[in-house]
Amino acid sequence: MQTWHADVIIIGGGLVGSTLALALARHDVTSIVVDTQDLDTTTTAAFDGRASAVASASGRMLRALGLGDIIDTHGCPIGEIRVTDAAHPQFLHFDAGEGNDPLGTMVENRHLRTGLLAAVRNCPEVTLLAPVTVASLVRDDHAATLTLADGRSFRAALAVACDGRRSPTREAAGIPIAQFHYPHAALITMVSHSVPHGNVACELFYPQGPLALLPMLDSEDAGNGARPRTAIVWTVDGKHMAAAKKLGPKQLAAEIAARCDGTLGEIEVIAPQTVWPLGYHHAARYTDNRLLLLGDSAHGIHPIAGQGLNMGFRDVAAAAEVLTNAARNGLDLGSPDVLAQVSAWRRFDNSLVCAVTDGLNRLFALPGRVPSRVRRIGLSAVERLPPLKNFFMNQARGETGKLPALLKGELV
Template sequence: MPSGMDETPDVILIGGGLVGMTTALALAAFGVRSAVVDTADLETTVASGFDGRATAIASASWRMFEALGLAERLEGLDCPIDEIRVSEGLGRHSLHFDGRTGTGGGVAGEPLGHMLENRHIRRALIDAGREEPLIDLYAPDRTTDIERSAHGVTVRLDSGQVLKAPLLVAADGRRSRIREEAGIRAARWQYRQTAIVGMIEHERPHENVAFEIFYPAGPFAILPMLPGTRSAIVWTVPAKEADAWLGLPERALMAEIDKRIGGFLGMTRMAAPPASYPLGFHHAERYTDMRLALVGDAAHGIHPIAGQGLNMGLRDAAALAEVVGDGVRLGLDIGETEVLARYQRWRGFDNMAVSVSTDVLNRLFGLPGETMKHVRGLGLSMVGRVPPLKNFFMAEARGASGDLPGLLRGERP
């Protein structure tokens, strides 16, 4: 039974996943009480078989993790990303980012990001959420009815509990029922690509370097994990070929993976069974409605080409928490259109810019032909030789561009 159920929440948050729980913790940092509702038994979401993926937490997002006390819960489980190397195939044209230089929105010695298994992030979020007195968890439970009116939000749960608050936050994923019931349309399409994700062990240490190798069929990412001879891979293949690749015997599959790596990590083997995820794009026409705000995948979903998907959602969490926190501090009705309009302005343009950029980048690197391959290679070399351009792309990788909420600067209210 939630510890604070005798108190009225400021926010009802539907969805206790990575973005949802981070949003609740960010709100709590501003003194805002939230009720988090999720259909899952949260303990099942930290089992190794629930989600075998790993995620790159950009350095700005990591600053928020530090401010919220999550980084210390993840100590020893994260692998810093000190460098990123981007190349057109295995050719000589490449782009190299070194986070330790302190350029591109960082400080000297700060990694570009941190690699973590999703289950470890979930564990830290769930434990922090259970210990936070300003978060009331209702999980497993589900909504049976949601009413939004000019005067507030009422949510009825399967358990019989009735929640009332000034604001509803939807963190219920790509197929958000709340977004659809609010009549918020979303632009969407499928890429006809599938991401094969897995974990490999390799002979040579990765030295905290992430690699993004572009092939005509899609990018191949190698992401450093702990210990130093383990890496996560994200291999983008045509959707119609995914089952065939996954159906190969392990030795044959590893031979194909080795071919794309090019041997620079030495001998490799599969460390965990691979899985696949279809790739698509969606972006909501707006992030707010009457007493409603969308965060994370409920608002947007992009190609994993730049590893920014979850980080966009974490930036949503930081921005919404600041908007709502400021509203509470000023004595405003946090569900009012004028208050939520600030969140829409803050996150709408930034998310659209990142979404369009990743879409264009994926299509550009997918264009066939030697001429386009040569053009892309020269483009990578040019970016590496022009410091302002290189710093811009490094800041994007860090999630440190634009008008950052205080939490993303590492500032706790």
């Protein structure tokens, strides 16, 4: 049977895998993208209902790849971020400032998937195969060969795993991960409300877990006019996960209203709630023989700061720059030296974000008056120290460390 060839095989056609394919295609690096899912089903509102905070740097990359319409049409800019210990009036405040890029943009994942899927299908340098079943991935000194259950075979210099937290590709390669499960779950839904959010994102920390209020575009309601919307990420005790799933819309609205202390006014739940167990993992290494891990296949963190997807986008930007430079210079894309450059570029940044998010979650989970007092003193200190405050603001924007060209809005 015939074997098809490309420069790169990408396993996983989600947000990270599709973006990588488009970034490589800008420099005529061809890819074959395979996914076990019917990707059209992932573009529906019923798929999972999640929304992501696309950091400013990630947004510049999407614009450079011709995907700015997703953000302009479906995104709600975040102009301010407020961080509080519970509903205490003293808070840490980040402001994008007049004339600057927003701190991020809230976009429903289905809109990101829809735009990326259309772009991939219209890209001649990308071959998308989904849904398919992978029978084997064989990696030797010369190439990576992927065979599907139907017998079709594909060969490339490099295989890139973008197949999620439970990455079968990573597991088959025997790459160990450091991992643990948090004793919490994330309840995710969407609410409409009577008080405008003013493009302000709020993170309210309670010992039981944080509550994130993330501004979305107003709803389209022809009968009553548009109403403000906010995405909710409420961290609940894992023991209460089953009960949280059973909360009716009115009960859930009352629980959210009680925790945000009237910030949003009258609240109505307008989307089903989904509940996700929370965990942490980080691969011991990002590379193996002719294999590179990116996105959730390499790392997964607590959603406390909304950085999970942005870490994956930063992986893409760095990998695309290294791989396209290697292709331009006639190098073997799967060589250890090339893959080591990607790993070295991303390892420190990912490790830092993993440590910070885990540390914040554990710090704010400590119960009692003394830890609460310490947290408030800490928030006040950060508010009064511009260098420290700027560090956290740059983290939110995705602008720390050596930035790949795509995160600056430039093509490699």
